[in-house]
Amino acid sequence: MTTTRALSLLGVDRIHGAGNSAVHALRGLTIEVAAGELVAVMGPSGSGKSTLLNLAGGLDRATAGQVLVDGVELGELDAKALARLRRHKVGYVFQDFNLIPSLTAAENVALPLELDGVRSRPARQRALLALDEVGLEDLADRLPQDMSGGQQQRVAIARAVVGERSLILADEPTGALDSETGEQVMRLLRARCAQGVAALLVTHDAGHAAWADRVVFLRDGAALDDTGSASGPESLLPETAR
Amino acid sequence: MSIPHGLLALLDQRPMYGYQLRAEFERATGATWPLNIGQVYTTLTRLERDGQVVGQATDEEGRQRYEITAVGRETLRTWFTDPVTLGDRPRDELAIKLALAALSPGLDVQAVVQNQRVATMQRLQELTRLKRDAPTPSAEDLAWTLVLDNLRYMAEAELRWLDHCEGALARVRPPTAPPTSDPDPDAASDLATDPTQESLR
Numbered sequence: 001m002t003t004t005r006a007l008s009l010l011g012v013d014r015i016h017g018a019g020n021s022a023v024h025a026l027r028g029l030t031i032e033v034a035a036g037e038l039v040a041v042m043g044p045s046g047s048g049k050s051t052l053l054n055l056a057g058g059l060d061r062a063t064a065g066q067v068l069v070d071g072v073e074l075g076e077l078d079a080k081a082l083a084r085l086r087r088h089k090v091g092y093v094f095q096d097f098n099l100i101p102s103l104t105a106a107e108n109v110a111l112p113l114e115l116d117g118v119r120s121r122p123a124r125q126r127a128l129l130a131l132d133e134v135g136l137e138d139l140a141d142r143l144p145q146d147m148s149g150g151q152q153q154r155v156a157i158a159r160a161v162v163g164e165r166s167l168i169l170a171d172e173p174t175g176a177l178d179s180e181t182g183e184q185v186m187r188l189l190r191a192r193c194a195q196g197v198a199a200l201l202v203t204h205d206a207g208h209a210a211w212a213d214r215v216v217f218l219r220d221g222a223a224l225d226d227t228g229s230a231s232g233p234e235s236l237l238p239e240t241a242r
Numbered sequence: 243m244s245i246p247h248g249l250l251a252l253l254d255q256r257p258m259y260g261y262q263l264r265a266e267f268e269r270a271t272g273a274t275w276p277l278n279i280g281q282v283y284t285t286l287t288r289l290e291r292d293g294q295v296v297g298q299a300t301d302e303e304g305r306q307r308y309e310i311t312a313v314g315r316e317t318l319r320t321w322f323t324d325p326v327t328l329g330d331r332p333r334d335e336l337a338i339k340l341a342l343a344a345l346s347p348g349l350d351v352q353a354v355v356q357n358q359r360v361a362t363m364q365r366l367q368e369l370t371r372l373k374r375d376a377p378t379p380s381a382e383d384l385a386w387t388l389v390l391d392n393l394r395y396m397a398e399a400e401l402r403w404l405d406h407c408e409g410a411l412a413r414v415r416p417p418t419a420p421p422t423s424d425p426d427p428d429a430a431s432d433l434a435t436d437p438t439q440e441s442l443r
Contacts, residue, residue, distance in 0.1 A: 044405075190374065206401040207394065210366040211374065217359065225356055227364045 004071040006167045006198030007033040007056055012065035014051050014221075025051040026221040028065070033200050035166065038193045040201045040209035043218030049202045050171070052218070056200060057090050057169050058082050069167060087116055091160025091168045093189075095175035097152040099144040099159075105131060106140040109159045116163070130158040134188055150181035154188060161192055168192065168199040174208045186211040245277065245285050246294070250310060250318045253295060257309040260286060272372075272386030274393065289314065336400070340407055344414075351411050359404045366397040 014026040026048045033039045043049050054060035055067050058074050067074045069089050074082060092098075099108045109127035114120060131137050134154040144152050153173060160168050170189065174182030186208050193199055193213075201212060209215050216226040252258060252266050264282045268275070286308055289295040294314035298307045310318070336358065343351045373390055376383070 187374065206363065206366060207370075207398045210363065210370040210394075210397075212367070215363050215367065217356070225360050227360055227367060 005032045005068065006035045006037075006070060007031075007200060008066070008068040009052070009056065009062075010066045010068070012055060012067060013063045014048075014055060014060065015063045024221050026055070026062075029218075029222055031200075031216060031223060033167075033198045035198050036193055036196050037214070038190060038199045038201065038212045040203055040212035040215045041218055042203060042206065042209050042215060047218040048221040049218060051221075053169050053171055053200070053202055056167075057092065058086050087112060088163070089165055089167055091162075091165045093153070093156050093160050093168060093170040093173045095172040097144070097149070097156045097176075099152055099155055101144055104141045104143055105136060105147070105155045105158075108144070108155055109162050112159065113163055118163075126162055127158070130162040131155070133161075134158045148181075149177050150184060153177060153181075153185050157185070157188055157192065161197055166197055168197055170199060170201045172203055173201065174203065174205060179207070182208055245281060246289055247318065247321045249282070249285055249289065250294060250314050250321075253308060253310040254315065254318055257298060257307040259305050259307055263308075270385040270389075272389045274386075274389055344411060352408065355404050355408050355411070359401060362397050362400050362404065366394060366401070369394045369397060 009029055009031045012026050012029045013024070016023045016025055029048070029052065031039070031041070031052070041049055041052060051060065055062055056069070058067075058069070058077075061075065069085060072085060074085070077085060099105075100111070103111065106124055106127045109130050110118075110120070110123040113123040113126060118126070128137060128140055131140050134157055136151060136154050136158070139147060139151060139155075144155070147155070153176075156173075157168075160170075168189070173189070174185050177185060182205070189199055189201070190211055201209070203209050214226055214228065217224045248267055248270075249263055252263055252270070258266065260279060260282045263286075264277050264279055267277055267282075286295060286297075290297060290308070292313075293311055294317055295308045296311055298309060300306045340351070340354065340358075343349055343354050369390060373387070373394065376387060376390075
């Protein structure tokens with residue numbers, strides 16, 4: 001338990017507004033994600049999933065409690081340091097991919113590196129490597145409009161992990177994909193986690209959440225329950241052997 | 243699903259010994275339905291009595307292969323072409339349990355739903371782990387991967403149904419107030435007064 005978590009939310013409250021009209025988006029929420037772990041969060045609309053992702057990614061600040069990325073408390077950083085940490089440590093994957101339409105796959109993946117001051121040649125080389133890892137090396141020079149949804153999401157995942165980034169925040173990453181393609185995306189996220197990346201995934205889809213090591217159920221801004229760490233498949237047999 | 247039909251389907255491929263039938267049956271169902279060898283022989287005896295299979299001459303080790311008859315093939319064909327009806331399946335204990343729970347005064351039905359949700363999600367995670375570790379299915383493994391997919395879809399359906407139950411329960415009977423440890427009483431009443439958030443998924 002003493003190892004540094006890739007992401008820790010410790011007793012986090014997020015209250016919008018004040019007084020009678022105050023909305024408690026999160027109440028005393030604690031969630032930790034270790035390096036190499038894939039955690040899924042499920043909950044109905046309004047349960048606080050989006051707020052959770054915004055806080056974890058430093059896009060929003062907690063009203064109370066602590067948010068730590070790689071052991072660094074986000075609440076203690078000024079805006080500039082926070083932006084820097086976000087660029088270096090955190091990758092985002094969205095439902096609608098959010099690729100820049102006028103840039104090729106390789107340029108999209110290289111962009112965060114170039115924004116970080118990496119020269120364009122080495123940035124492109126690392127982008128090609130990242131695309132290779134998601135099986136898209138042949139499509140490096142294609143524009144998003146010439147790719148399928150599944151291919152675009154794989155580009156987005158390559159972009160999310162390029163560089164030294166250690167935390168992926170994914171907001172319904174399979175929401176716009178058919179189930180087969182969604183499964184490929186989950187396989188890919190798992191593969192990234194197997195290489196040490198931590199991922200926090202928000203989804204409505206139980207079938208895709210089940211790819212996670214742990215599923216947290218969110219209700220009214222608090223974690224109601226989670227499925228704990230995995231037990232072995234042997235435990236299946238007495239369940240289903242009827 | 244019945245064991246006699248399963249054995250007939252396997253024997254339709256080729257004659258087999260009892261121990262072979264058991265191994266092939268388990269392979270086809272991904273060991274989700276273990277058979278003991280006693281069940282196999284009891285079933286074979288009954289099938290032979292009914293003229294569905296016939297035992298071949300015993301070999302020098304005293305073992306006997308069984309082969310399907312024309313009558314057996316006809317039984318098998320009917321089984322494959324007739325749809326499975328509701329009456330063929332056992333009643334679902336969970337559905338009955340939740341229906342009765344909804345009627346029981348003073349019971350925290352939301353907690354019953356949530357406990358089941360965690361358990362079903364754990365099962366779905368385990369099934370998904372089996373699928374994820376399995377190589378791309380070959381023709382040989384197709385049978386059991388289909389069984390595995392069936393179990394996954396059933397678990398997904400159960401989770402959807404549990405979400406539905408939770409929403410319906412919240413509309414009809416507000417959750418019982420949790421013990422005093424709840425720091426904010428609004429938490430419970432939000433759920434009770436805003437059922438739409440449950441039905442938006």
